Amino acid sequence: MHEKKKTWLTFIFEVIVLAVLFTIVQYAMTVGLINQSYQINITSMCINIILAVSLNLINGFTGQLSLGHAGFMAVGAYASVIMTNNLGMPFIVGILVGCLAAGIAGFLIGVPTLRLKGDYLAIATLGFGEIIRVVLQNIDYVGGPAGMVGITRLTSWPWLYAATIVTILVIVNLINSSYGRAIISVREDEIASELMGINTTSYKVLAFVVGAMFAGLAGVLYAHFFYIIKPETFGFLKSFDIVVMVVLGGLGSTTGAVIAAIFITFLTFALQKYAAVRMIIYSLILIIVMIYRPQGLMGSKELTRKTFARIWSGKK
């Protein structure tokens, strides 16, 4: 009984913390404390968190190296813009259709490719990501290589915040369950997992589809913030950016993915002033981190309630 009460109190406390964080940023935006460039920074941060956390489900937890995440982002972005701009549907329909379309794309690509392993899978997903981009370039309805322009800005702070929290919550809840253990067992030892009665292919596909759906969500938010989407935005370089965040944060750590996404967004932002040496500094920082933390910033560990409780009681 006491234990239960404590869990509820922690839960309420967390909800309050999240609500306060939301209100502070919302207030600062309304009164103009956060200028345009910082708003872009915050948006990119949320989008990157969604991308990194969802890719981490595929690469980190399921252990299937996917290099086509930006492709699903593109599917989500385009599908939603067709809904909102071309068909005049409300934003929520755009979000749902974007996620659904990306999820279906994930399923169609996942079923044939997830029979492959390691490097082969990486190359296959890289190829599919490029196919998506090239297909978009050749469809006139969505603007071809010029992309879609004049998209209404519908992505606001409440949407971003809610989307980020939903993404993290869904993936954390999924991983900390029997389904999540099945997914992780695929990474740990595929043969042993099969012999424990787990249909490894279907769990790989599950992780792939969920990951793709949230990549789609990120795409929706991206498209409705930056006014314009072009196929080349979602090329393999974008996919690599997301992989870098996941590896930097630590494969198989959701908190790691979040921290790395925030870190890299800020780094990119801070280095904008030094355009000439930007990539050099960026790469150097990555190399240094990888030398001293080859397992990523967090390894496969998570920051949990327990970690905070330990730090708290340690200080006392």
Added chain:
Amino acid sequence: MSLLEITNLHKSFGGLSAVLKFNFRLDAQELVGLIGPNGAGKTTVFNLITGVYKPNGGSIVFNNEDIAGMAPYNICKKGVARTFQNIRLFKDLSVIDNVKIAFHKNVNYNLLSTILRTPAFFRGEKIIEEKALEYLKIFKLEDKRDEIASNLPYGEQRRLEIARALATKPTMLILDEPAAGMNPQETRELMQLIEWIRKDFQLSILLIEHDMSLVMGVCERIYVLDYGQIIAHGLPEEIRNNKKVIEAYLGEEVG
């Protein structure tokens, strides 16, 4: 009535026949050993039974159903569990999570309640946790429940692997060299454990082992495999004195 009946099983890798005309029978609650020199094809037979390899021919009838060529996860659901020669635990997971995975095939909450954390999820998790703890207690691993599996000493890893296999609720347990790397004392304890598991869980056990003291000590019948074929089978006493078996292990006498 036999629980497992293998007839004319055949498996070749390229031009090499790893298993040829393999016939085998295992009765309910029987403990049978499969022995043979290195490279004889013993582990290949296990991989064929559990679906890791697909046979080129022959039938594997388990519980009146031909399971030859089925996917491993389906064979597991039919009631076959195994351990591995070179331990295959989920290394980075905790001891208790290793066992919990065995219960996933019977998980009684769906994905939606997982994501929404409904009461069904908490009930289901509680049941899984309790069941997993039962198995850890049986194998004296409950103190190490939160330890990472790869940090366990070797003998405990072997025990955990058996616990995990048993947690899938099999009717037949296949042990691939369970005593590999154990000292005589540990081997003796393992023998007792195997005997006890069979009685308590009412299982049929099929085991591969090189340690003759263990094989002769616990097995009721023994099959001897050499170059992918059965060269002898019978009671331990008969096998011990079988000329063909001695030849396979030690080589022929020079005229």
